[in-house]
Amino acid sequence: MSRLFAALAGAAAAFALSGAAHAQGATPPGPTVVRGRVVSLADNVLTVKPDNGAREKVALAPAWTVAVMKPVAIDAITPGSFIGTTEMPKSEGVGRSLEVHVFPPGVKMGEGHYGWDLKPGSMMTNGTVGKVVAGKRGSRELDVAYNGTGLRHITVPANVPVVQITGGAREQVKPGIPVFMVVRKSPDGSMSASSVSIGENGAKPPM
Numbered sequence: 001m002s003r004l005f006a007a008l009a010g011a012a013a014a015f016a017l018s019g020a021a022h023a024q025g026a027t028p029p030g031p032t033v034v035r036g037r038v039v040s041l042a043d044n045v046l047t048v049k050p051d052n053g054a055r056e057k058v059a060l061a062p063a064w065t066v067a068v069m070k071p072v073a074i075d076a077i078t079p080g081s082f083i084g085t086t087e088m089p090k091s092e093g094v095g096r097s098l099e100v101h102v103f104p105p106g107v108k109m110g111e112g113h114y115g116w117d118l119k120p121g122s123m124m125t126n127g128t129v130g131k132v133v134a135g136k137r138g139s140r141e142l143d144v145a146y147n148g149t150g151l152r153h154i155t156v157p158a159n160v161p162v163v164q165i166t167g168g169a170r171e172q173v174k175p176g177i178p179v180f181m182v183v184r185k186s187p188d189g190s191m192s193a194s195s196v197s198i199g200e201n202g203a204k205p206p207m
Helices: 002-024
Strands: 032-042 045-049 056-071 082-091 094-102 112-115 123-134 140-146 150-156 162-167 178-185 191-199
Touching: 032 056, 032 191, 045 178, 082 150, 112 150, 123 150
Parallel strands: 056 191, 094 150, 094 162
Antiparallel strands: 032 045, 032 178, 045 056, 056 162, 082 094, 082 123, 112 123, 123 140, 140 150, 178 191
16 A cells, blocks of 8 residues: 555656646646656666657656556446546537546545647546446446536546556566656756556556
8 A cells, every 4th residue: 555655646746747737827738748668777767669759768766656557447437536537628618538547545636627648639637526427338427526616527438448546566667568657857858757657467558
């Protein structure tokens, strides 16, 4: 359990940047993320090869942590759950989910609705689930509230990935493993992170 909360604390520090941006204005562009496969890890510097583009180096904090995305059934999304979901906006206040990541009970981070880069035009919504209604062919209809006044109605198709965030070990971050990181980018272009997210059994993190 301590490993899990350490991982979440590291991720929270990064996601807090996007949450703060949202509080200061409407629909900020969102955080900087790095996705790709691990090339090497040496002296707390993680080298990643994205699917498209040149290798990127990310300096990891001395106390860097690992979060594992474990697949769960769509039924894991219940009223009161705090979730993050990449969504494609469909109309005012309405979106269609591309993935859902469910935070452990009592953990909230990155709350808000802001730009995301999984697909062109996609957004990230992190908030508390209210009403949940079973939809067609195993889908779910969710009301997700955030920042006191924000509300999104989101359709989660039955075939999109739904994962639970769990704690992991540094030994799981090895060459060839797909990773996802929210990073801080310095004026000189260098990047740093305090948490690395991976999928269970080498799967690609969905966000």
